[in-house]
Amino acid sequence: MTFLQKLRNKNPLVHNITNTVVTNFTANGLLALGASPFMTDGIEEVADVASIADAVLFNMGTLNESIVNSILIAGKSSNERNLPIVFDPVGAGATSYRTVIAQLITQEIKLTVLRGNVAEVAHVIGESWSIKGVDAGTGEGNVIQLAQKAAQMLDCIVVITGADDVITDGQTTYIVSNGHPIMTKVTGCGCLLGSVIAAFLSVSEQQIIESVTEAVAFYSIAAEIAAEKTVAQGPGSFQIEFLNQLALVTPDVVQQRSNIQKIH
Template structure:
């Protein structure tokens, strides 16, 4: 059974502590995929919600001290109950507060997946890469090397998104080439991807299964974006955003297998 089919069969509960800019889009995207979103932020309940979830997705997009504490409480509960944790370090490196917060989180929490652009991931592990707002700035560097070093340092799967996405556990490294440039014109497209990854990690049946589920999540999201762009050609990012939700619901395992562009560059098979 494909990972996508597992998600739709099992309907995993995904607990999201995400930013206020993207919460409705994220919830609708998870519903379209076939997962069940839970958007809980209150300190009084985040530990309980995390405990009963299939995955917890932590997003630092709009930070304040209350959000940081909610993230810590949810992450600690997820770790205690063996629930996968996906961290999206939005804008790490853009401000001191943001960078110090995410570096505290990776010290305190055991991550399953870290998903960000190259600048965010580099700044999480203390390496230098320019950043503009919450977007990766221009720069020269070894994106694959940064991903693999981050995976080794943090002991988790690392995803660096870009024109070509990198997925690595530090031993095996894959590239996925699906997607479309219109994703960069929709606020929250990356944040939704992190939550989609959360849904796929929730149905991974073992540690060895984890990397394969994340690779398929990236390919699936990219294929949905390609189909959405094809169906809304010349209509602009607003129509694309709505059609992306449609395609998250309509891409089948067979269509995904036909269109997925995945290649392995390091390590053993999954």
């Protein structure tokens, strides 16, 4: 049974502390996938949510002191319960505050997965890479080596998304070459991926890197199909069809269309 099948059978509860730009899209994406979203950043309850959640997503897209405190409290509570945690360090490197907070979160919380673009991941581990707002700019360096270094430093899976997506635990590395450029025209595609990865982790059964790789491939294939179906219609139609495909893509379709390369 694939992780996608297990996920849809389980209907895992994913706790999201995410940014205000993407809350609705993230919740709808998780529902389409077959998971249950729990969207709260209330400092009064985030520790308790860990007692009922199956996985956790932290996204620092809209950052303030209250969000930081909620992430730290929820993260420590989730660590105590051994819940899988995905962290998206949105905009790390864009401002010194974001960089400091991203590094603080990685120091205070044991992550399962760090997911970001190459510039964000670079700045989390103190490397330099240009960034424009929350988007990766141009940079010189080997993305695979950077991902592997980050995974080794942080002792977690690192996912760097781009034209090709890199997934690594520092030793084993997968490259997923699915997806479509129109994903960069819809706010929240990267953010939702973090939550989808969290949902897949809830059924990983210790096959962590394999479940993350399947999550990335599934997500990118849903985007490919949505782009094909809305090729002449633009990003608005793509976004709606993407949600449709998150519900409609089957394990057989994932197997048929996956473009995954394993690097030792």
